Amino acid sequence: MNRSHVLFELAWILPSIAIPTGMLVALLVTAFGMGIHVPGHAGRVDPRTLEQTPPFNAPGITQVAPGRYQAVILVKTWSFTPNEIRVPVGSEVTFIASSQDVIHGFRIHGTNVNMMIIPGQISRATARFTRPGEYLFVCHEYCGTGHHLMSGKVIVQG
């Protein structure tokens, strides 16, 4: 192997290490600097008694502090309860959801809320709604023949 061959390889290898490393640093800065978090542990729940277990025995939106809300969503084939959530503009809403049967998904259009809803687990994510309007949310995991019927909306009132 001659010298130019080695230099040629190094000229590729070093940027191949540097570029992904730089991208990782950018990810860490945005995740921890801007506080964009992925879901994690939020507790377990028995899906067989979900409808009787707080907070899922009373799904809906409640104000927990000025400008801060908690939306509890009961998920099952093929509906979200509630499927319409109204909050004033500027609200910070924490979504707490769990499934009564199979795996579902939950994605609110135009926000960072994207989580799997897995029976036996509680899912939690928070979003701040700074602009009025209707935000579609859908189930994004196959959950049977009626999967495409599962949707709802967050209505942010100005």
Place this chain on the structure above:
Amino acid sequence: MFAQEDRLSGAYLGIAIAALAVGGLMGLFQALDHAGLSVYADIYPWIRSYYHGLTIHGVLLVLVWTTFFICGFLTFITTRAYNRPLASSRLSLGAFWVMVVGLLLAAWPLLTNDATVMFTFYPPLNAHPAFYIGLTLVVVGTWLVTLNLVLTYRAWRAEHPGERTPLAAFMALVTFVMWTIASLGVAVEMLFLTIPMSLGLLGTTDPLLARTLFWFTGHPIVYFWLLPAYVSWYTLVPRQAGGRLFSDPMARTAFILFLLLSTPVGLHHQFTDPGISPNWKLVHAFVTFAVFFPSLLTFFNVVASLEDAGRARGGTGCLGWIMRLPWGDPSVVAQLLAMILFAFGGISGLVNASYEVNLAVHNTAWVVGHFHLTVGAAVTLTYMGVTYWLVPLLSGRRLWSRLLAQVQPWLWFVGMAIFSNALHRLGLLDMPRRTQIGLALYVLPEWKEILPLVAVGGVIMFVSGVIYVLNIALTALRAPAQAAAPVEFATAVAGPDQSSALLDRWRPWLAVAAIFVVIAYGPVLVDLLVNTPLNVPAKRVW
């Protein structure tokens, strides 16, 4: 000399291509549905629903087309690279029949709508037991192939102490060993969760545990599909294009890195899952970026080899050599186009792997666009290119139509470019994946203008697929005979003599691979196992 191996390779390829044909037809229906042209009422009761067809599409294309092709192709490559038959012909036959029986068992409930659970079969979705048992047998068959490749390597090694393993045989072995390690996750899921659940022995299950075991296998399985394509890009394409492999040691290094890093990455499919610590998700994100490195090495090495070919054919200048590559050779052009699409698939894959950025795309149509560029283009188009070279060799006949084989990869390329671009854009607009959009009531106006492009791309790919399947079938059965050419692998500019003997040792690398897996998965799986209440009832929802 290799009559039995070659008959088996031909049989594997035949099954793979039949799966491609049926799976591809389902894909056409799905693409049309995106444009509001639903055929599901017309094909009832053969196909009971969009989701029935979608499950057939996924299982046949990502599990059957790939796995059967790989077993046929890498068996062939191994015999030619060592220039010796496989160690055990009974084991070869045994592996093949275990896989065929498994496939038939799984296909029956799949086709009768008793296993409409997608190729990911997430519990508590509960399919017919034959589906899980059949797929498990297919995996067991691949383990028998691994065993045979290991025995063949040892027999060769006994006669060639101290020699570097032939590159193509080394790569085939790494591919199967990596897969065997990776498949342990899904094997445990099948044996302890899904099979007992479907048989009624376990009435309840733990979906998160099952999902985590599934993705233990579910990400490295993409390297199981991809590495055979790399085997062709490294050891066959340079020679077919008229050049040499740029660096043999660099190629071996890349494959060892795949052996070490392919498995401890699966949590990047579960960034949005509850019940798993974000810290471990971040660890898997790091390793996913690390496994990008051997793909970058491959990109460099393969392009440098192509440049060697282009210059050997009289190409000059910075980019002039590209035009001199044999774009008229069906096998080469298919693989060049596969490489181009793979560059884009790799980039969109990095977005998926990017921890919090994944929140913008997880489970949207973006992901569908991504894996059609990878398994549907980089892998599938390469496999198609390989068969344009391999099927004439196996059948002793020339290509039925060289012209159609020259046009077909371009059609796939154009169709896939339109299709995957549309899906990536729809994903950024939050359109969900695995959803019969044609019947959804919530379609946003900004999706509507892009949706027809999914059908346009899908139809072009379907036409390409029909041309491919017919051309290969006629090549195998009807084309005029031609004398078999010897199989020759690419020689290297920097050859195997310059690669470290360490790259030919197995125990240290296997130990490191095991340590990585234990570190990345040990605490996560122990946490899930120890705390599992196993309290989720099995359910059929289709």
